[in-house]
Every structure is written in C-alpha cells, then in structure tokens.
Amino acid sequence: MQETIKHVACPYCGACCDDLEITVEDGKIIEVKNACIIGTEIYHHASREGRVGSPRRRQPDGTYKDITYEEAIDFTAKMLIKAKKPLIYGFGSTNCEGMAAAGRVAEDAGAVLDNCASICHGSSFLAIFDTGYPSCTLGEVKNRADVVIYWGSNPQHAHPRHLSRYGVFPRGYFTGKGYKGRKVIVVDPRYTDTARCADHFLQVQQGHDYELFDAFRMVMHGYADKIPAIVAGVPKEKILEVCEIIKGGRYVHIFFGMGLCHSDGRNHNVDIAINLVRDINEYTKCTIMAMRGHYNIAGPGIVWAWQFGFPYCIDLTKGSHAHMNPGETSSVDLANRGEVDAFINIGTDAGAHFPIRAFEKLGSGIPMVTIDPSVNMAATVSDVHIPVAIVGVETGGICYRMDNVPIQYRAVVEPYNGILTDEELFDRIYERMQELKKEGWTTDEGVWDYATPLADVRPVKEVYE
Amino acid sequence: MSKVIHLNMVTQRAVEEGEAMESGKTTQLYFDVCSLVEMNAEDIKELDINPNTVVKVTSECGEVIVKAVVARQTCPRGLCHIRQGVWANQVVPPRTQSTGEPQYSGFPVTIEPAPEARIVPAVELIQKACNKWNGQLLWPM
Numbered sequence: 001m002q003e004t005i006k007h008v009a010c011p012y013c014g015a016c017c018d019d020l021e022i023t024v025e026d027g028k029i030i031e032v033k034n035a036c037i038i039g040t041e042i043y044h045h046a047s048r049e050g051r052v053g054s055p056r057r058r059q060p061d062g063t064y065k066d067i068t069y070e071e072a073i074d075f076t077a078k079m080l081i082k083a084k085k086p087l088i089y090g091f092g093s094t095n096c097e098g099m100a101a102a103g104r105v106a107e108d109a110g111a112v113l114d115n116c117a118s119i120c121h122g123s124s125f126l127a128i129f130d131t132g133y134p135s136c137t138l139g140e141v142k143n144r145a146d147v148v149i150y151w152g153s154n155p156q157h158a159h160p161r162h163l164s165r166y167g168v169f170p171r172g173y174f175t176g177k178g179y180k181g182r183k184v185i186v187v188d189p190r191y192t193d194t195a196r197c198a199d200h201f202l203q204v205q206q207g208h209d210y211e212l213f214d215a216f217r218m219v220m221h222g223y224a225d226k227i228p229a230i231v232a233g234v235p236k237e238k239i240l241e242v243c244e245i246i247k248g249g250r251y252v253h254i255f256f257g258m259g260l261c262h263s264d265g266r267n268h269n270v271d272i273a274i275n276l277v278r279d280i281n282e283y284t285k286c287t288i289m290a291m292r293g294h295y296n297i298a299g300p301g302i303v304w305a306w307q308f309g310f311p312y313c314i315d316l317t318k319g320s321h322a323h324m325n326p327g328e329t330s331s332v333d334l335a336n337r338g339e340v341d342a343f344i345n346i347g348t349d350a351g352a353h354f355p356i357r358a359f360e361k362l363g364s365g366i367p368m369v370t371i372d373p374s375v376n377m378a379a380t381v382s383d384v385h386i387p388v389a390i391v392g393v394e395t396g397g398i399c400y401r402m403d404n405v406p407i408q409y410r411a412v413v414e415p416y417n418g419i420l421t422d423e424e425l426f427d428r429i430y431e432r433m434q435e436l437k438k439e440g441w442t443t444d445e446g447v448w449d450y451a452t453p454l455a456d457v458r459p460v461k462e463v464y465e
Numbered sequence: 466m467s468k469v470i471h472l473n474m475v476t477q478r479a480v481e482e483g484e485a486m487e488s489g490k491t492t493q494l495y496f497d498v499c500s501l502v503e504m505n506a507e508d509i510k511e512l513d514i515n516p517n518t519v520v521k522v523t524s525e526c527g528e529v530i531v532k533a534v535v536a537r538q539t540c541p542r543g544l545c546h547i548r549q550g551v552w553a554n555q556v557v558p559p560r561t562q563s564t565g566e567p568q569y570s571g572f573p574v575t576i577e578p579a580p581e582a583r584i585v586p587a588v589e590l591i592q593k594a595c596n597k598w599n600g601q602l603l604w605p606m
Contacts, residue, residue, distance in 0.1 A: 012487070037480060041487040062598030114565075123564045154538075157480040189475070190546065191539040206473055206544055207571040258477055262570035266562050293478075313565060330565025352490055352550050352587070355557040355567045356594045357526050363595030376490055377551060380588050381595045 001025065009409045010039040011093065011392030013159045014292035014402035015138075015166070022412045029393075029413060036160035043393060045374070046413065052375060052387040053417035064385065069420060069428070072369075072386045076344070077432035079367045080109035081441050083342035085317050087362070089331045090348035090371075092116035092294030094388075095397025095409060098422025099303045102346065105430050106316050107307075112340065113314040114331045115300040116293070116348050122326055123261045124290045125301070125311055127270035134277050136253070136287040137403045138165075143172035144285075147249030149185045151273065152209060152259020153291040156193035162291075167255065168197060174250075183245050187212065188259060200242055207263045208232035212239075213272040219243040220279035252286040289403060294348075295392070296399035302406075332358045343368045347422070351377025371425065373416075388422050389415035397423075469577045470512050472504070472545045474524070475570040476553035479538075486550070490587055499550040500584045502576065503536030508545070514578045521579040522547070522556055524572055529555035529590075530582045545574065551587040 002025045009018035012035075022043060023031035029047045032040045055072035056064035080086050088111050091099050099115075106113040117125065141148065148167050155162035163169055171178040186198035189206040204212050215231040218224065219240065229236050246252050254277060260269035273288060280286035292298050301311035308314050310324035313331075327333055331350070334340050335358040343362045345351070349372070350359055362368065363381040370382040379385040389395040394415040398406050415421070420428070485495040502522055509516055512533070520533045522545075529552050540546055547553035549569070558568040585593075592598050 012483070038483040038487055041484050045487055045489070118565045119567060119569075123566055126564060154477065157483070157538075158478040160480055189541065189544055190536070193538055203541065206475060259570065261566060262475075262477075262568070264562070264568075264571055266564045266566055326565040327561065327563030330561065332559055332561055332565055332567050333563075336559050336561075349490070351591050352486075353554065355526070355554050355559040356551075356590070358559040358567065359554075359591075360594040360596075363591065364597065374489060377587060377591045380491075380591055381597050 002030070005410075005412050008412060009295075009392060009399070009407050010035050010042070011295050011390065011399075011409065012036070012039045012042055013295060014297060015159045015162045016295050016399060016401040016407045017161050017165060018407055024412055027413050038160065042390070043412075046390050046393045046416070051373070051416050052385065053419065055384060055386045058383045069386075072384050073425070073428050073432050075384050076369050076386070076429050077436055078441065079342045079369065080105065080111065080429070081433055081436055082443055083109070083367075084443055085340050086111040086342035086344065087114065087331060087334060087340040088112070088344045088346065089114045089118070089350060090116060090344075090346040091300050092297045092348045093391065094347040094422045095296060095391045095395070095399055096299045096303045097397045098347075098391075098426060099300050100307065101423045101426035101430070103304055103307045105426050105433070106314075108430060108433055110317045110319055112329055112331075112334060113304065113308075113316060114329070115312050116297055117301065117312045118326070118330050119332060119353065120258065120293050120297065121261055121290045122312055122330065123267035124256075124270045126267035126326065127274060130267070131271050131274040134274065134281070134287055135289050135403065137405055138401065140287070141253045141289075142166050142170050142175070144174050144251040145253040146175060146181055147183045147185070147246055147252040149187065149252070149254045150194055150198075151187040151254055151256045152263075153255055153257020154188065154192040154194045155255070155291060156197070158257070158293065159291060163194070163197060183249070185242055185245070200238070200245070202234045202238060202242065205233035207265075209260055209263060209269050210265050210272055213269070213276050215239050216243060216276050217272070217279050220276070220282065246280055247283045249284050252280055252284060254286070254288045255291050256288065257291040292402035295401075298400035298402060298404050299398070302400050302404065335359065335361050341366050344371065345369070345378040345382070346371040349376040349378050351379075351381065371422065386425065387419050388425055389419055391422075395421045467578045468511070468513050469575050470508060471573060471575050472508065473543055474522070474545050474547065474556070474572055474574045476547050476549045476557060477570070479548045482548040482550055490551070495550070496584075496586055499548050500531045500552045501534050501548065502531045503534055503538070503540055503546040504576075505540050505542045505544070506535045507542050509533055509535060512576060512578060518578055519580055519582055519584060520576050521582060522574050522576050524556035524558060524574045526558050527555050530579060530584050532584065533576070545576065551590055555590060
C-alpha cells in the first residue's frame, strides 16, 4: 500500500529543507517530492540494490567478509582501548544523539574527537571566537532581508534550494515582493550559477577577498576617495555602487562559504567579514551566516560544546581535561604528522575529501574502522566497515540547520536489513569497552601522564574570605 | 615538446558531483563528473589542445590525470577548477596554516597534455596511495 509522508526533513545540506514528501510502498521509497536533485538521490539510494547489510571485516587478500555486529563492536572496542591516541572523525551526516554517544566513547577511550568542520568552516569558528557572530535565523533572512550577499559560496550547487527557500526568491512577511524586492550581490572568482541569479556580480581575484573586504570597510568608514581604482580585480565604481545599495538596504544579510575558509588567510577572511557587518550596522541592520555544508554539521558544535566546551578538534587523550588547538589537534594536521594510531571514520569520507597526502597516513599502517551506510572511499581501505541506518531516511533524531535551529528528523522506512543506528552502535561500543577493561584490557603503549590536582589547592571562595 | 601552462587551482562542490557522490563513489557517474579539470577556453587554446583532451595536473605535492574541459561556470583566465573529490585531492596541498583546513583554494599547478595517459579510477587511486590491495575492488558491491 502506498503511503505519502509529509514534512520530512532532507539529510543532505545545511539548508535542511523540511518540506519533503516521500511516497513509500512495501518499505521501499518510490517517490520523492520537493527535494533537490541531490536530496532525491539520497532517498532513492536507500532503496536501491547493493546496500551493505552487515558489518564486514577485511581479509588478508583484500576481500571483505561479513561478520556480526558483536564481532565488529568487539574489534572497534579493542582498537580504541589499545590505541594511545585514536582519532574519531566525521559526524557531518549523523544526528545529535549519535554525536553524544560518540562523545562518551571518545572520552572513555582518550581519543581525539573531530568533525568535518575541521576541513570546512573550522576557520569560521576561529573567527567567531575572536570577533563574535552577529547572526540570525534563516526565517529572518526570508522575512526581512532586502539585500542578500553571497560571498565565496555557490548555493546553486552546494545548497540547491537555498535561494528559493530563504535567500532570494521567497516572499516573506516584510518582503512580499519576493525576488523583485531584493538586491542580490554575489562575490566569487568564478562566474557561478549563483552569480547568474545576482543583480551585481563582483569577480574578485581568487585569494584576495581580504582586500575587497578592506575596501568595503573603508567606504563604510567614510574613506571612499582613498581606495585605489581597482581592488582585487574589482573596479572602484562597482565597489561604491554596491556599498550604496548596502547602505540603502533595510536589512542586509551576508552568507559566506568556502571561498573564504579555504583560501589563503583562512579565519582572517571571515574575521574581516564579521567586522564589515559591524561597520554596516552603523548604517542599517546587517547580519552574517556561515553556509554550513552537511545537514547536521552545526550539530557537533552544539553537542560537543555542551559536553566538552569546544566545538571541534577536541583532544581528550589527556584524560583529565578536554583541549582544543587547531593546527595541533585538527584531523588533517594529526594525519600529516602521523600522530594517531587508530582511526574511526564516521558519517563522512576522509578518503575522498582529505588531501591524499594526509589521508594516506591514516589509510596505511594503522587500524581503521569506517562507520557509514554506503561504500565510500574510506571503506575501501578500512579493516572493518560497519553500516548504520541513514538519518532522515531510516532513523530520526535532532539535526541543527546552518542557523543553529534544531530540526526534528524522522524515519520514512525501516533500517535496511535491521542495521543499527549510530547511537545504538556507539552505546554498544562503550558497553563492550567497559567489559573489556574489567577483563584487564589496557593500552600497549602506557597512558599519558595526567595533570593531577595539587593537594593544597583551596577553593577560591575560601582564599578570599 | 608539448606545452605546459601554469594556473591557480581551486576545488569546490558542484551539484553534479553531489548527485554522483550520493549515488555512490564507486559508480561510473562519479568517475565521469569528477575526473575533470574545468578551465577557461583561452587557457585550453594556449595549451594547444582541444577541449576534452586528457591532461596531467601537477602540484607541489602530487599529480593526477584528468580530462580538460571548458568550465560551464566560467573560470577567469589563470584559474582552473577540479570538482571536490578523489581526483582533486590528489593534488591539494595538505598544509593548513595552523587552522586544520587544507589549501583547497588557491594553489599553483602546472597542466600539460597527456592524451595517451589513463584516468585512474577512484578506488585504485585511494588504495594505491595507502599501499593496499593493488587497486582491486575485490568484494561484490
């Protein structure tokens, strides 16, 4: 019997479209409405032949052999206990329940816990720590913004429904004219499909965003006559024209993406973007938002900041306290220096998306477990591959949209072949680790020297009274 | 002696890549849409090749064989783009400026025609880099 499930949230990008309609028949997805091409593919992929239905262990000849969940969990638990500095990386594509369960495992294992923000909006975090985050929700953009700037981001490709749901086309409460009432400005080195939708396109020279921001700030501070004829490939007249539009807007919003975070300067590009927002607020209301990639990549920032005090690059190996220092405790840097001795890749694909010179150090020589519903590049070199239920398709849960609004995801079909969810899997890994520790399992390498509290430290209150 | 051209390279998402990735990274579709380098038509002319010729892209940390195409999302002269994924990451420098983020955007590459070279599939690239199982996909999908 056919059944159509409405208001389903999509597990692809940070826009978290929650208006999908999925038609299901006999436990199979037969139709997807309202989703973009990528979201549609996710749902159909779940019902396609060839899914991995049980955990698999690598054989010496390179083939995979099906094993039970008990065996896979036992392997993972032993690996985590034995390793001195395991890395648990990923989490872009899972729910907050799974992240919290993984946090408990990581703390017990003394692992480094990191998420895909590490190679994505990690430097935005650094800028936000330094400068603040004058942001808003996507609803405010839809209902209020009449000047929308996409800087170094290409949502037509990375967040295909972002323009139609929030940024450009929708009619909101105070934006009843829809796109006719909005000015759209796109800043990008390439003439992207997003740039085709723009009223004004500034073709910035790749890697020179900082200078262009600087020119914008000079105009906002009243030094328009001092900027050179061309800044970062953009003529002065164009900069002045766009600045006038910004000053004349009722509500200006800046979306920024990987063009800032991946180029030279990294967090400093985001830093000056936030400072520009502060300057624009002297004239009119302005807010800024990071175009987060995965549907729940904002989730670890929320969950782990609550658990450990830090959003990403969390080093728990010291046992006594969590510590975060990107460049030292970030996954790619740890891989570059060969500092980890076991690797769990979950809900992402380090194999395809890390530079190969970094990934080859994780993929060779140390034990590796991939936790992912699909066969990805990391799984092609893993020792164990554990399939899990697809969030938003086979299991529900809480996911944070790019504006840090929690969205309740829901399951539309039963998990394929009865596979576990991320939360169940990590809880069982944790339980198995406790059993193994009671049996006397310990790391081969010894443990780190913990910082021990001084015996004569008195509470602050006592000292001052 | 074939020509060599020096370009600045970026790697970012494309909707074609996103769709192919979700259908599976071992599929022909993923191979077809990601093993491309998108360039300006003038740069392709300067390289003295026709569009859709196989080329070798070399950076400070590696090289990869891909097909040169004219970018539909126009690249300015001097800039090239490989869609994010296995082929792009063969040449992305892993240096992070102490932020954890590799140099995905803005690193120098040289491109030269390599019409006889074979575009290597994703699994083979990854398994060879990790020195495992000779690039054979040895289990049923």
